[in-house]
Amino acid sequence: MRSAETIIGLYDGTVPLAVFLKQHFAIQKKFGSRDRRFISHLCYCYYRMGHASLHLPVSKRIQMALFLCEPSPGVWSDLFETPWLEHWSDALPARIQYLQSVEPSFSIGSVFPWQEALSLTIDANGFACSHFIQPLLFLRIRPGYEKIVPQKLKDAAIAFQSLNEHCIGLANASKIDTLIAIDQEAVVQDYNSQRVGEKLPANVSTVWDCCAASGGKSILAKDILKKIDLTVSDIRLSILQNLKQRFIRAGIQEYQAFVADLASGKSVATAKKYSLIICDVPCSGSGTWSRTPEQLYYFEQERIDHYASLQQKIVRTAQHHLEENGYLLYITCSVFKKENEEQVSFIQQNFPLELLSMELLKGYDRRADSLFTALFKKRAHPAG
Numbered sequence: 001m002r003s004a005e006t007i008i009g010l011y012d013g014t015v016p017l018a019v020f021l022k023q024h025f026a027i028q029k030k031f032g033s034r035d036r037r038f039i040s041h042l043c044y045c046y047y048r049m050g051h052a053s054l055h056l057p058v059s060k061r062i063q064m065a066l067f068l069c070e071p072s073p074g075v076w077s078d079l080f081e082t083p084w085l086e087h088w089s090d091a092l093p094a095r096i097q098y099l100q101s102v103e104p105s106f107s108i109g110s111v112f113p114w115q116e117a118l119s120l121t122i123d124a125n126g127f128a129c130s131h132f133i134q135p136l137l138f139l140r141i142r143p144g145y146e147k148i149v150p151q152k153l154k155d156a157a158i159a160f161q162s163l164n165e166h167c168i169g170l171a172n173a174s175k176i177d178t179l180i181a182i183d184q185e186a187v188v189q190d191y192n193s194q195r196v197g198e199k200l201p202a203n204v205s206t207v208w209d210c211c212a213a214s215g216g217k218s219i220l221a222k223d224i225l226k227k228i229d230l231t232v233s234d235i236r237l238s239i240l241q242n243l244k245q246r247f248i249r250a251g252i253q254e255y256q257a258f259v260a261d262l263a264s265g266k267s268v269a270t271a272k273k274y275s276l277i278i279c280d281v282p283c284s285g286s287g288t289w290s291r292t293p294e295q296l297y298y299f300e301q302e303r304i305d306h307y308a309s310l311q312q313k314i315v316r317t318a319q320h321h322l323e324e325n326g327y328l329l330y331i332t333c334s335v336f337k338k339e340n341e342e343q344v345s346f347i348q349q350n351f352p353l354e355l356l357s358m359e360l361l362k363g364y365d366r367r368a369d370s371l372f373t374a375l376f377k378k379r380a381h382p383a384g
């Protein structure tokens with residue numbers, strides 16, 4: 001407990017917690033692997049409390065968080081007095097109720113305090129509760145490997161659940177990287193990121209993934225749409241170098257790539273028009289914070305406006321490169337309406353794009369990330 005308190009005192013949220021812990025343990029060599037695992041768990045639990053009961057001492061918040069995160073006391077029972085142990089239910093709502101009775105400053109609403117900023121279809125209470133549960137690790141099985149990948153997992157006695165023919169959910173600690181050829185046989189991709197595949201329009205030939213990162217959506221598009229002329233871009237060369245390595249593993253050889261800051265207002269190094277632009281914009285990432293709870297803890301609401309402005313600039317630049325009747329697929333992993341529904345209104349009002357569909361893909365009720373998608377079609381003869 002003391003070691004976790006020390007780390008929490010030192011950590012300021014400027015690097016991912018996973019990176020900070022790795023660096024800390026590299027210096028503090030006295031901790032064995034079991035200690036490292038336990039200390040890391042306590043730190044993650046602490047940040048899962050979000051903004052609840054911030055006035056309480058770190059040790060108290062860790063204790064409360066453990067009570068909420070663990071379905072049973074397990075190895076942690078020494079940290080709790082008898083009444084807590086007696087009230088330890090495997091149901092989270094019952095644990096929340098008990099915690100509120102002994103610590104009235106705690107409310108589930110204060111874990112995620114920006115409820116009025118949420119997209120409309122989100123259940124604020126269910127979403128706040130989801131931060132106490134670590135999401136699953138999801139694999140997307142690539143075409144041709146539908147039988148091999150589950151068989152390899154079975155042979156290695158790794159427990160998994162199949163959500164559909166291509167989607168597998170596993171416990172986060174599962175050791176799969178020596179078992180499965182990642183990117184070739186299966187891609188590590190969240191359940192709802194995989195569901196973006198359902199939104200891809202058929203009959204598109206030229207595709208630009210304009211915020212490609214390491215190419216998760218591009219590989220998905222290749223696997224589903226098959227014969228496409230693919231272009232990828234991102235803001236930094238180093239990002240595209242990672243993508244290049246990943247595409248080699250994924251067997252994708254033919255594509256164009258260029259660096260472009262789509263928010264700079266400068267024109268882009270492509271004269272081409274595309275029949276589909278995938279616009280998976282930078283965002284708050286608030287739909288993924290149960291994987292990175294330190295971001296829930298350190299987030300400041302003003303950042304939503306920063307991202308909203310960036311997203312508008314990116315869409316403004318990208319949509320110039322759509323051919324007539326072409327599609328723009330806008331994606332965020334945010335749960336904030338300013339990044340989602342309000343951006344849809346902005347796009348409808350400012351560009352010759354017609355909304356075909358939009359959906360918030362909820363992940364908080366199934367141990368997955370939440371994503372927002374909106375599909376637009378460029379009008380053949382823009383009005384005005």
Ligand SMILES: C[S@@+](CC[C@H](N)C(=O)[O-])C[C@H]1O[C@@H](n2cnc3c(N)ncnc32)[C@H](O)[C@@H]1O
Binds near residue numbers: 210213264
């Ligand atoms: C949400 S991520 C994309 C994830 C990716 N599509 C995938 O499926 O793995 C957003 C990406 O936008 C890029 N980005 C940020 N600002 C940008 C800008 N001004 N112009 C272009 N890309 C930008 C980031 O570098 C990041 O890789």
